[in-house]
Structures are given as structure tokens and as C-alpha cells.
Amino acid sequence: MGRRIALDLGCNSGRPMRRVAWSCSLAVGIDVMPHSAWARGSGLEFIVADARFLLLRSSSMGFVVAVSLLEHVPVWVSEAYCVL
Secondary structure: OOOOEEEEEOOOOOHHHHHHHHHOOEEEEEEOOOOOOOOOOOOEEEEEOOOOOOOOOOOOOOEEEOHHHHHHHHHHHHHHHHHO
16 A cells, blocks of 8 residues: 555644544644644654645645645645645
């Protein structure tokens, strides 16, 4: 099956990603501002970036979570589609 990588756009504190991390090889949280609760751990990474301009390889993610960005759907959805 290969590596299963989850991406959380607008991850804020990264709390939901900690719950997702157990089921994948890597969980990556992206937000425009760093958060004091970010702590890299086993299978967790955090990146400061804008979800409208993802600098990730096409087809590099297994799935994308974006609960905190639902109100901004038209802006980031095409970027999320590219990395799936």
C-alpha cells in the first residue's frame, strides 16, 4: 500500500492531526501562522504556509482534512486536489 500521508490544511493547534496520525505514516499540518502547541512527534510535521499556494508535489498526499477552512472552500480546494 505504500506510505499513507494525511494533510491538514488550516491545522491551527494540530490537535485533530494527532488523532489522525496513528492511522498513517505521516500527518502534516499546515497553517499560515505557527502555533505554540505544535510539537513534532512520531509521524507529525507542521509547516507554516498558505493553503492557497501549496508547495507540495502532485499526488503526494493520501487524504486532506480541512475542517478549519470550510468557509474558504473555493480558494484552497484546487490546491488540495493537486496533492491527492
